[in-house]
Amino acid sequence: DGGITQSPKYLFRKEGQNVTLSCEQNLNHDAMYWYRQDPGQGLRLIYYSQIVNDFQKGDIAEGYSVSREKKESFPLTVTSAQKNPTAFYLCANSLNIGRAFNQPQHFGDGTRLSIL
Amino acid sequence: GNSVTQMEGPVTLSEEAFLTINCTYTATGYPSLFWYVQYPGEGLQLLLKATKADDKGSNKGFEATYRKETTSFHLEKGSVQVSDSAVYFCALMGGFQKLVFGTGTRLLVSP
Numbered sequence: 001d002g003g004i005t006q007s008p009k010y011l012f013r014k015e016g017q018n019v020t021l022s023c024e025q026n027l028n029h030d031a032m033y034w035y036r037q038d039p040g041q042g043l044r045l046i047y048y049s050q051i052v053n054d055f056q057k058g059d060i061a062e063g064y065s066v067s068r069e070k071k072e073s074f075p076l077t078v079t080s081a082q083k084n085p086t087a088f089y090l091c092a093n094s095l096n097i098g099r100a101f102n103q104p105q106h107f108g109d110g111t112r113l114s115i116l
Numbered sequence: 117g118n119s120v121t122q123m124e125g126p127v128t129l130s131e132e133a134f135l136t137i138n139c140t141y142t143a144t145g146y147p148s149l150f151w152y153v154q155y156p157g158e159g160l161q162l163l164l165k166a167t168k169a170d171d172k173g174s175n176k177g178f179e180a181t182y183r184k185e186t187t188s189f190h191l192e193k194g195s196v197q198v199s200d201s202a203v204y205f206c207a208l209m210g211g212f213q214k215l216v217f218g219t220g221t222r223l224l225v226s227p
Contacts, residue, residue: 006159031213042205042217043160050213058214090159094213104150105215107159 003027004108006091011113013078013085021076021111023091030095032074033105036060037088046089049074078113088112118143118210122218125203129196129225137191137221139180139206147208149173149182149189150215154203163191163204201225 003026013019025032031050035043045058049068063082068074078085089112092105123138141149148167152160164173169184178193189206206218 004159033215040219042219043215044217045214048214092160103213104162104165104209105213106162107152109157109159 004091004093004106006089006108006111008111009109011111012116013113014116016080018077018079019113021078021089021091021113023074023076023108025072025074025093027093028071029093030071031093031105032068033092033094034058034064034066034074034076035090035092037090037110043090046076085113086115118147118208118216120206120208120216120218122204122206122221125220125222127221127223129223131198131225131227132195133225135191135193135196135200135223137204137206137223139189139191139218141187141189141206141208143187143208143210145210146184147210149180150207150209151178151180151189151191152205152207152217154205154220156202160205196223196225198225198227 005024007022033048034046037043044060046064047066049055052071065077088110090110091108094105095103119142121140150165151163153163154160164175166173166182172181180189180191203220203222205220207215
């Protein structure tokens, strides 16, 4: 695997609260990604980061925020602006394009977020 | 834009049956193609990949060939096992290392 640890495995949020999902990697890969998975819809990209202190919006970034202060960490915050946050969230990493073109992404075991 | 279309599931087979899961894609340029597998409650695991036309990816008895002329990357296995029951995702990688996924195909294998 890509040495990715996601926590917690299950997370519950009350209406109006922000919650932060943790993603840590130990393989020194440059690029990290956050995806959302809904039943029957495959995976959709939320945010991605290719280097420390830099990140880009994916296809469904509204209502989410990220930071990349350290190479090994890429936390995702689900804000109260995200009106339908219940989903399975997956973090992934890969070698950066500058050094290894078309490298596959490796995924963590995911965090399942539910609304109370 | 880039897109991936997979056959809808579930695909239900008996143990030792032959498996085919169809995948076709639309993309500009020459994307890399991947198959990932997801077991219940887990993340995705890379199953196999192909980076150019006519490449064949293989792993754990699964195979897929990159067919540029038909824009396809069908997943096959000669003899499935109960332990192969999972959801299978076809994906392509276009620019900037961004993966585009199909909607997934659930495989159910009975003894």
